[in-house]
Amino acid sequence: xxxxxxxxxxxxxANSGKEVELEVAVPVTQAAVLDALEAKYPVLRGTIRDxxxxxxxxxxxxxACGQDLSHEAPDAPLPAEVATGKEPLMxxxxxxxx
Amino acid sequence: MSSVRVLVGTRKGAFILTxxxxxxxxxxxxxxxxxxxxYHLKGSPANPNxxxxxxxxxxFGQLIQRSDDGGQTWEPVGNEFVYDGVPGxxxxxxxxxxxxxxxxxxxxxxxxxxxxxxxxGVEDAALFRTNDGGKSWHELPALxxxxxxxxxxxxxxxxxxxxxxxxxxxxxxxxxISAAGAFRTEDGGQTWxxxxxxLKANWxxxxxxxxxxxxxxxxxxxxARPNVLFMQKHWDVMRSDDAGDNWYEISGNLPSDFxxxxxxxxxxxxxxxxxxxxxxxxxxxxxxKLRVYRSRSGGNEWEALTEGLPQSDCYVNVLxxxxxxDTLDSCGVYxxxxxxxxxxxxxxxxxxxxxxxxxxxxxxVEVQTLP
Numbered sequence: 001x002x003x004x005x006x007x008x009x010x011x012x013x014a015n016s017g018k019e020v021e022l023e024v025a026v027p028v029t030q031a032a033v034l035d036a037l038e039a040k041y042p043v044l045r046g047t048i049r050d051x052x053x054x055x056x057x058x059x060x061x062x063x064a065c066g067q068d069l070s071h072e073a074p075d076a077p078l079p080a081e082v083a084t085g086k087e088p089l090m091x092x093x094x095x096x097x098x
Numbered sequence: 099m100s101s102v103r104v105l106v107g108t109r110k111g112a113f114i115l116t117x118x119x120x121x122x123x124x125x126x127x128x129x130x131x132x133x134x135x136x137y138h139l140k141g142s143p144a145n146p147n148x149x150x151x152x153x154x155x156x157x158f159g160q161l162i163q164r165s166d167d168g169g170q171t172w173e174p175v176g177n178e179f180v181y182d183g184v185p186g187x188x189x190x191x192x193x194x195x196x197x198x199x200x201x202x203x204x205x206x207x208x209x210x211x212x213x214x215x216x217x218x219g220v221e222d223a224a225l226f227r228t229n230d231g232g233k234s235w236h237e238l239p240a241l242x243x244x245x246x247x248x249x250x251x252x253x254x255x256x257x258x259x260x261x262x263x264x265x266x267x268x269x270x271x272x273x274x275i276s277a278a279g280a281f282r283t284e285d286g287g288q289t290w291x292x293x294x295x296x297l298k299a300n301w302x303x304x305x306x307x308x309x310x311x312x313x314x315x316x317x318x319x320x321x322a323r324p325n326v327l328f329m330q331k332h333w334d335v336m337r338s339d340d341a342g343d344n345w346y347e348i349s350g351n352l353p354s355d356f357x358x359x360x361x362x363x364x365x366x367x368x369x370x371x372x373x374x375x376x377x378x379x380x381x382x383x384x385x386x387k388l389r390v391y392r393s394r395s396g397g398n399e400w401e402a403l404t405e406g407l408p409q410s411d412c413y414v415n416v417l418x419x420x421x422x423x424d425t426l427d428s429c430g431v432y433x434x435x436x437x438x439x440x441x442x443x444x445x446x447x448x449x450x451x452x453x454x455x456x457x458x459x460x461x462x463v464e465v466q467t468l469p
Contacts, residue, residue, distance in 0.1 A: 008133075009155065043161075046178065059156055059157040094157070
């Protein structure tokens with residue numbers, strides 16, 4: 001089971017807790033996790049990445065295991081700790097705007 | 099007994115204010131969608147409990163929310179706004195061409211006769227429509243084909259912020275865009291033409307015959323007289339008596355003809371309201387005095403309405419969608435400020451009082467008069 005931490009505003013939209021669990025087939029990639037997240041919570045489509053191009057929204061960041069994964073390729077495998085559920089993938093709204 | 103429901107969009111959520119026809123005691127509900135920018139909320143004339151809200155942030159993008167119980171509960175509906183075909187380009191600040199990019203919904207205008215049909219004005223400027231209650235949205239692309247390559251963003255972005263549907267002919271629609279101008283369709287959006295003849299912008303737009311490029315801030319119409327339009331432009335208050343074919347200036351004795359909103363009294367088609375703002379460089383009332391100006395002659399002769407409004411040290415702004423009227427016998431007039439106050443007058447503007455005063459910056463105000 002993959003663990004994903006989602007930010008406050010998206011929790012409100014999805015009516016979910018801070019951490020959600022997802023079934024994701026291997027290889028566990030950023031794109032695969034987001035596909036599973038959007039399938040479970042359709043209201044989140046378009047809020048994290050573009051609905052059509054799947055490009056990450058400019059002020060969204062992805063972190064896991066102390067690393068900024070925001071600029072990794074969407075199809076690159078996520079760290080093994082995320083793939084095994086030991087560590088969560090964190091979806092974060094970037095600091096911006098003061 | 100009738101009641102009124104005031105729908106307030108702010109920088110950090112939506113608020114719904116309700117009162118009876120006396121409009122003295124107000125209940126405040128909210129924040130709804132706390133922390134999100136709510137550019138606009140509006141109810142369906144065909145079903146007043148059907149409300150739509152445009153919810154967005156720079157982080158998470160655009161959502162559309164719908165309520166079927168007057169705003170007590172909401173559900174997100176469709177948020178896919180895709181330009182028709184190849185989006186093309188428009189003029190950028192430096193004069194080069196720039197691709198159209200969807201940023202947010204500025205305005206939602208439900209159709210007068212069908213709660214499931216809603217028009218959406220968006221940035222970068224385009225007109226979208228839903229016929230299924232907001233589940234899916236499609237563009238009316240002929241608008242952007244009307245010299246869209248010459249449209250340019252204003253300081254607030256290139257936004258379609260005004261949609262007026264002729265109550266006698268729902269195929270006739272007026273829209274306004276900053277900074278492209280005003281446009282009219284007679285066939286439900288299949289074809290459009292600029293409706294800007296007579297608008298002047300000598301410094302920003304030297305060509306006196308330019309059909310597009312005008313920075314229209316808002317347009318108002320009285321439903322009993324849809325051929326007469328009133329416009330608050332970047333500078334100049336204007337009037338058209340022929341459905342936008344020709345415009346003439348009615349700024350008259352206003353202390354400044356810069357401003358954002360303009361509205362028409364609900365029972366007197368020649369009574370109009372504006373809120374003069376000092377200039378395009380200083381977005382606050384002249385002399386620190388918050389004054390609504392009313393003309394009862396369709397323009398040119400204006401009187402300051404000040405009773406109950408701050409007359410010193412007031413430096414708020416009133417944005418283009420943040421003024422509205424109710425339809426009670428004694429017409430109510432409402433506006434919200436960037437300082438978070440919503441002021442109301444239950445006597446056509448003679449006297450004012452804040453009905454809530456410490457909200458986030460107000461982006462939009464709409465009023466529903468309920469039986």
